[in-house]
Amino acid sequence: MSGLRVLVTGAAGLVGAEVAARLADSGHTVTALVHNRPELVRNDGTVVRTVPTGQSGPGLVSCVAGDVTKPMLGLSAERYEELATGLDRVVHTAATTDFGRRWETYESLNVDGTRNVVRLAAEHTPVPLVHVSTAYVCGERTGRVLESELDAGQRFGTGYEHSKFLAEQEVRASGLPVAVVRPSMIVGTQESGLIRDFKNMYVVLKLFTQGRVRSVPGFYDALLDLVPVDYVAALICEVVDRFDEARGRTFHAVGAAPHTLLDVSNALAEYPMFHVPHYMSPSAFSVDALPPDERVYYRRIIAMYESFFRRRARFDDANAAGFASWRPAATGVDYLRTLLDHCVRVGYLGRSEPGIGDVLRLVGSAG
Ligand SMILES: NC(=O)c1ccc[n+]([C@@H]2O[C@H](COP(=O)([O-])OP(=O)(O)OC[C@H]3O[C@@H](n4cnc5c(N)ncnc54)[C@H](OP(=O)(O)O)[C@@H]3O)[C@@H](O)[C@H]2O)c1
Incomplete structure (x- = not known):
């Protein structure tokens, strides 16, 4: 499906920039929510061309500066209303992925931030939400972890994964049409290992x-489960495109084998x-x-x-395997x-x- 109006949060991030660019390339109208960094840089270093909001249209990306930790994403009432009424999909990637932050940071950005994005999507006619979580919401569980599972009484190894767990619970309890994509550790592309950010x-x-x-x-x-960044971005975009099939499901975006x-x-x-x-x-x-x-x-x-x-x-990825057009070899x-x-x-x-x-x-x- 093309021609959708899609909001991508965290659009200047590693995943967000790649997703925003790919969605625009396939003919969607993309609104990129940016925060401190105004520029969208793809994984290969290419800067994504953006247009002023007034000129947005199919195949184009326009940027809005906002803060998911703030009510109405820190936007003016007018801008917020305009955004909330003009969307077909929301892709929520904004988060801190750093380890070792204070719990308050995880709570405000990853949990409250998700709640604020859910509110935007629920403001009028519910907008389908594609939530980017992490496979490590499973915490320190051992053995096979299913996509259908979330709360198994697990212990968390980091505040990051605990906050992403709580964020997923928010999304699931929202009543919105949702699909969840859970990447494992995102690393370089399948073919060349290319990666924009050497982090974690x-x-x-x-x-x-x-x-x-x-x-x-x-x-x-x-x-260690390592997943190529190009696969993660492609899977998120497919979930956006084929949301009717993806609705209500969770997809482990993981490597072919750990x-x-x-x-x-x-x-x-x-x-x-x-x-x-x-x-x-x-x-x-x-x-x-x-x-x-x-x-x-x-x-x-x-x-x-x-x-x-x-x-x-070991992350079971039966849903993703049955859905995605390609998977890591x-x-x-x-x-x-x-x-x-x-x-x-x-x-x-x-x-x-x-x-x-x-x-x-x-x-x-x-x-
Ligand atoms: N990278 C991984 O290995 C990995 C693995 C599993 C799951 N994930 C999930 O995938 C998603 C994307 O991760 P990523 O690696 O692309 O992260 P990233 O590169 O750190 O990007 C995160 C984005 O969130 C934005 N952001 C931060 N604070 C914000 C705020 N208050 N309001 C609005 N936006 C804000 C950042 O903008 P500024 O930089 O301008 O602040 C940045 O563009 C996250 O939800 C993460 O949990 C990532």
Whole structure:
């Protein structure tokens, strides 16, 4: 279906920009809700051309600056009303994906922000909402996790995933026509490993490969689910287009198969310039036993991701598999090589080593 009027929140983000651009390319009229960053940059670095709101139309993207944490998204009453009456779909991607934020930030942005977007969609005739959640709303559950499941009494490893869980509950309780897409860890494209933002696990990878963090509490058979950014964006766009089929369903946007930490270690070991971390049983691990530099990295960064080195969730994606036109190919360790090769090619990994302060600043954890 083309020619829909779609609001994309978080439209300058990694997922949002790609989704907004793809929706416009397929003939939809896109309103991009932007926040601090005004520009939409696609995953390949291309800047999305935008038009003033008055000139919006099929195939075009116009921007509105707003704040999902505020009532009426921080818009004027007139602008809010105009937006609320002129939509066929809302795609909600705005969130903080950072780990280690204060709970108040997660609550205000990820939970209250979602509630405010739900209110907009429910303001007049209910507008179908495509909510972008995370597969990790399953928390620290082990084993097979179904798309139909949400509250299984799970424990959460991070405030981020807890807030996304609460946001999903808001969406489900809203009474709106909704579809939920739950990506796992979003990484580079299937073909080339290209990624616009080296965040989250990429930061950890940098510390590992530079040998700044050598010992990590975790298990070699823990599972990491990595999903290509192009697949996530394509699936969200398909859900927008074929909402009647997607309505009421949840889709795990996950990789073809999860990688064990042993797979990741083996892939890293193929690169002579990389250090490879050593995983220790969490019961035997002691932060105090780490060398002083490593202790700093552990406390400031690794501790936020630690639960991911213990998890063993397998995301069932039967809904997504039966719905999506394409899915990531089961390329196993080849895909890890593709991702690592890209990081080396663009100089993200394997460069000469800056000092500890430089690295902490780079990952936004200094101070
Ligand atoms: N990246 C992943 O690995 C991953 C995995 C699973 C699920 N997800 C989910 O996918 C969605 C998109 O993630 P992403 O990686 O694209 O995140 P991202 O790159 O950090 O983008 C998030 C966007 O939200 C906007 N935003 C932040 N605060 C806002 C506010 N108060 N009002 C309005 N907009 C605000 C940001 O704008 P400014 O930068 O201008 O503030 C940014 O454009 C999120 O819902 C996330 O939970 C992501």
